[in-house]
Amino acid sequence: MERPPRGRPRRPAYAGVAAVLAAALTAGPLSAATAAPAAPAAPGTPGAPAAPAPTGGGLVMVLDSSGSMADDDGSGATRIESARAAVGTVVDALPDGYPTGLRVYGADRAGGCTDTRLAVPVAALDRDRIKGAVADVKPKGDTPIGHALRQAARDLPERPPGALGHRSLLLVSDGEDTCGTPDPCEVAARLGETGGAFGALRIDTVGFQVGGKARDELKCIAEKGHGAYYDAPDADALARQLQRAARLSADGYRFRGDPVEGGLGRGGAADVRPGQYLDSIGAGETKWYAAELDAASAADFGVTAVPQPGVPVAYGDGIELELHATEGNGTRCDARDGHFEQDEGAQPLTAAVSRIPSAEGGEPCDAAGRYLLSVHRTSAAGSDRARWPLELAVGREEPLRAGVTPAQSETDYGPAGDEGAELPTADPEDITGGTGFNDAKAIGPGVWRDELLPAQTRFYKVVVGWGQQLRYRVEFANEPTLDGVAGTSSFAATDLYSPGRAVVGEGPFSSSRSYYGEPVAADLGTVPVSWTNRYETAAEVVPVRRGGAYYLSVSLGPDAARFARNTAIGVVLRVDVLGEEKSGPRHGAPAVAGDGSGGANGEDGGRDARAGAEGESSDSVLPLAGGIAGGVLLVGAGAAFVIVRNRKRRPAGEAPAEAAAGNGVRGGW
Numbered sequence: 001m002e003r004p005p006r007g008r009p010r011r012p013a014y015a016g017v018a019a020v021l022a023a024a025l026t027a028g029p030l031s032a033a034t035a036a037p038a039a040p041a042a043p044g045t046p047g048a049p050a051a052p053a054p055t056g057g058g059l060v061m062v063l064d065s066s067g068s069m070a071d072d073d074g075s076g077a078t079r080i081e082s083a084r085a086a087v088g089t090v091v092d093a094l095p096d097g098y099p100t101g102l103r104v105y106g107a108d109r110a111g112g113c114t115d116t117r118l119a120v121p122v123a124a125l126d127r128d129r130i131k132g133a134v135a136d137v138k139p140k141g142d143t144p145i146g147h148a149l150r151q152a153a154r155d156l157p158e159r160p161p162g163a164l165g166h167r168s169l170l171l172v173s174d175g176e177d178t179c180g181t182p183d184p185c186e187v188a189a190r191l192g193e194t195g196g197a198f199g200a201l202r203i204d205t206v207g208f209q210v211g212g213k214a215r216d217e218l219k220c221i222a223e224k225g226h227g228a229y230y231d232a233p234d235a236d237a238l239a240r241q242l243q244r245a246a247r248l249s250a251d252g253y254r255f256r257g258d259p260v261e262g263g264l265g266r267g268g269a270a271d272v273r274p275g276q277y278l279d280s281i282g283a284g285e286t287k288w289y290a291a292e293l294d295a296a297s298a299a300d301f302g303v304t305a306v307p308q309p310g311v312p313v314a315y316g317d318g319i320e321l322e323l324h325a326t327e328g329n330g331t332r333c334d335a336r337d338g339h340f341e342q343d344e345g346a347q348p349l350t351a352a353v354s355r356i357p358s359a360e361g362g363e364p365c366d367a368a369g370r371y372l373l374s375v376h377r378t379s380a381a382g383s384d385r386a387r388w389p390l391e392l393a394v395g396r397e398e399p400l401r402a403g404v405t406p407a408q409s410e411t412d413y414g415p416a417g418d419e420g421a422e423l424p425t426a427d428p429e430d431i432t433g434g435t436g437f438n439d440a441k442a443i444g445p446g447v448w449r450d451e452l453l454p455a456q457t458r459f460y461k462v463v464v465g466w467g468q469q470l471r472y473r474v475e476f477a478n479e480p481t482l483d484g485v486a487g488t489s490s491f492a493a494t495d496l497y498s499p500g501r502a503v504v505g506e507g508p509f510s511s512s513r514s515y516y517g518e519p520v521a522a523d524l525g526t527v528p529v530s531w532t533n534r535y536e537t538a539a540e541v542v543p544v545r546r547g548g549a550y551y552l553s554v555s556l557g558p559d560a561a562r563f564a565r566n567t568a569i570g571v572v573l574r575v576d577v578l579g580e581e582k583s584g585p586r587h588g589a590p591a592v593a594g595d596g597s598g599g600a601n602g603e604d605g606g607r608d609a610r611a612g613a614e615g616e617s618s619d620s621v622l623p624l625a626g627g628i629a630g631g632v633l634l635v636g637a638g639a640a641f642v643i644v645r646n647r648k649r650r651p652a653g654e655a656p657a658e659a660a661a662g663n664g665v666r667g668g669w
Contacts, residue, residue: 057165058099058122059249060152061087061130064173064208066106069139071174075235079174079208082235084134086172089239090246091127093567098250100125101155102133105148106141113179115141116148118155143175146182149221153191153201164278167195168202168249171221172242176214184217188224197280197387202308203227204245208238226386228310228345228455230561243567244453251456253306253348253436255391262287262375262390269372277392281305281319283379288372291394293355295368298397298534302352302501303375304437305338305388310345310455310558314380317346323353326370333365338503339378344490345558346384347457348436352502356534357399393437395500397546400531400585407467407587410528411541416471416578417508417525423473423574433458433554437501440551445576451568454490454560460573461549464529465581465592468547470496471525474554477570481517481563489514490557494522499548505539515556517563526550531585547585 069080087102094100101122109115119133120126149169156167169191177184191201203225205218209232222229230241257276263269269288270279281287293299305319318339325331334353340346353373357366377388400406415421428449434440440459450458464470476492493512496504504526513520526544527533534545554571582589 057159057167058101058156059094059168059170059246060101060103060122060155061090061246062103062105062148062152062169062171063087063134063137064106064143064171064175065104065137065139066141066143066175066178067110067139068143068174069106073209073235077235078139080137080139082238083172083208084131084137085235086239086242087134088131090242091125091130093243093247094125095250097124099123099157100130102130103148103152103155104133104137105144106139107137109141111141113142113144113181114147116144116151118151122155122157143173143178145171145173145177145179145217145221146184146187147179149184149187149191149203150182156201159199164198164255166202166249166252167199168204168227169225170242170245170249171203171205171218172208172238173205173214173218174208174210176210176217185220185224188221192225192386197389198278200226200308200386202249204230204249206230206232206238206241206245208232209234223312223384226308226311226384228558240565240567241561244561247567248309248453248456251435252309253304253389254434254439255306255389255436256438257391257393260289260392262289264288266372272373272392272394274394274396277394279390279392280387281375281377281390282387283377283383283385286374286376287390288374289392291371291373293368293371295366296357296399298357298399299355299371300352300393300395300397300500300502301354301373302350302393302395304348304350304391304393304501305377306348306391306436307346307384307388308386309347311384311386312343313340313346313383314343315339315341317379317383318349318377319351320376320378321351321353322374322376323355324372324374325355325365325367326372327364327367330372331364333371342491342557345455347455347555350495350497350501350503352498352500354500354502359535391437393501397500404585405587406531406585407582407589408530409532409536409541410467410469410530410544411533411536411538413469413507413525413527416469416576419508421471423471423576425574428572431460433460435459437497437551440549442549443573443575448573448575450554450571450573452554452556452571453568454556454564455558457553457555458571459551459553461551462575462577464526464547464550464577466529466531466547466585466589467582468577468579469526469528469544470550470575470577472523472552472573472575474522475572475574476513476515476520476522476556477572478519479517479569480565482565485563487516488559488563489516490559490562491515491555492520492522492557493555494524495553495555496524496526497551497553498543499546499550500543501551502543503539504543504550505541507538507540515560517560517569522554524552528579547581 070078073079073082099122102120103118105116120130152169188203204227205222207215207218219229232238232241257278260270260277260279262279269290272289272291316339320337323334333355336351336353338349338351424447426447428447431448431450433450436459440461443460462470474494491512492515509523511522511524527541529544529547533541536542581592583592
């Protein structure tokens with residue numbers, strides 16, 4: 001039965017400091033707009049993922065070459081001929097140098113349950129070699145899927161000590177295993193249990209003209225292997241689905257941070273200081289961290305959980321954060337949660353809690369001392385059970401200098417909050433968004449064009465100075481759909497984060513829509529940046545307390561793979577930064593000089609809003625602090641969607657849901 005269209009309202013619940021009261025987070029439907037479709041990009045061009053540095057990760061394509069692949073596929077070509085063409089399309093779309101190998105089974109003997117060989121070892125992508133190897137394959141034998149998967153896992157290179165790298169298998173089959181031993185689902189389950197969150201193996205499967213038991217088996221392999229199943233009823237679908245899975249494998253979330261192992265109880269909390277850390281969390285688990293805070297600075301704790309994209313999740317699955325002062329009977333200073341609120345499939349989730357000294361002082365959460373952060377993972381019984389990688393970003397914000405009177409808070413959007421607010425209309429410039437916060441693409445006012453695969457999230461960052469406000473719209477393209485999919489939908493969405501990775505509430509905007517392949521648009525923006533916003537109550541105001549890089553993410557739901565004819569869909573971002581930039585947070589601060597030199601660590605103790613913003617993020621692998629080689633984890637085979645989401649999506653047209661909140665303050669580096 002067709003699942004009704006769903007979006008995702010998002011709403012954390014807060015509790016907190018006495019000086020800051022309730023806040024409400026809302027989400028809603030948006031008006032339609034048109035975006036130009038974007039064609040699949042060639043390697044090295046916008047739309048193609050950047051090649052990561054070697055980290056022990058990589059992709060092995062496992063190709064069915066059994067006797068049935070010699071059958072006609074209904075187009076006048078044999079199945080193996082269509083597979084050859086599809087593999088050629090895949091390798092052309094992969095980034096230069098991405099570690100890729102090819103294993104075949106059923107290609108060498110008329111029968112036999114050990115008939116599999118590594119046709120191309122995993123190494124820097126050699127397109128001609130892979131195409132040549134596939135061209136030489138002649139379908140002959142049986143279908144030993146279980147044995148081939150076990151061998152393919154051994155084909156992946158060993159990681160250097162401490163390195164991170166996404167490891168994935170992409171299985172293509174036109175039928176079920178004909179050998180029975182080892183059982184393919186059992187093999188997938190065992191492989192999926194090895195290596196923990198950062199070393200986990202992901203298995204995606206593509207069923208080429210399969211049904212019944214064969215489809216069920218391939219779905220089981222993907223589920224047990226923490227991957228996704230793609231149905232390919234014809235040659236075009238085979239090429240499309242293979243390319244989606246392979247590109248997402250190469251373009252997963254890129255992590256950065258020092259390794260840390262959070263405690264499983266308060267007494268074992270791991271000590272953290274300002275910086276970034278990497279950990280993992282299991283279903284139903286709670287991790288604990290501790291930080292020493294002074295009595296004057298604000299502190300921010302942003303947590304991003306990155307499940308394997310597109311794997312099964314339930315509405316209530318997610319992460320729940322609490323920050324406690326250890327003095328004062330363990331007073332809870334802030335609490336936030338991020339739940340999927342959709343069941344299409346997993347994407348990244350981000351939530352943030354903060355300690356903001358109160359305006360009057362004397363509250364339990366104002367004192368210097370040891371503070372405890374807990375991160376709890378909720379998971380339904382039928383959801384994916386793999387461990388989730390966690391990226392913890394800890395920030396410290398210096399207090400204002402003595403005698404500085406901050407400007408009053410800014411709680412109104414002004415004309416920028418109007419539904420018909422004008423945004424840039426220039427011809428779009430092609431770009432490729434980042435995989436996460438660490439490699440977010442730096443953009444500014446203008447019109448930008450990108451593309452999204454089903455289950456993918458792209459990240460961008462925009463510098464917003466003191467007194468300025470961000471306003472943007474994301475237009476999802478009018479895309480051709482497959483026959484026979486009327487009524488099938490997914491979601492198209494955007495999220496906005498402060499410099500401290502706190503979710504900026506929607507206010508009057510609509511951040512998500514049901515998506516059927518027809519044009520829709522998502523809008524978001526901020527109120528003007530003001531230091532005093534931290535003492536307000538509305539979730540769209542409180543996080544907008546620092547000048548600097550604001551992060552926006554754009555996401556497409558996994559179910560778009562069921563109806564979108566093109567491999568990826570086009571998106572256009574119309575971005576504006578409004579208002580005159582002030583040189584700092586104090587009342588009466590002058591405007592920044594025209595050369596942009598004002599505001600840099602000025603008299604108010606304010607940080608330059610432009611810090612790190614003019615240069616683009618590196619598309620290369622980011623090395624971790626503390627000597628971890630490779631600094632990058634590509635989590636995303638089969639769906640690098642990562643939806644950073646503290647937000648919950650709901651069906652288009654559903655009334656906004658409001659949640660009571662307490663401490664509305666958030667991060668600021």
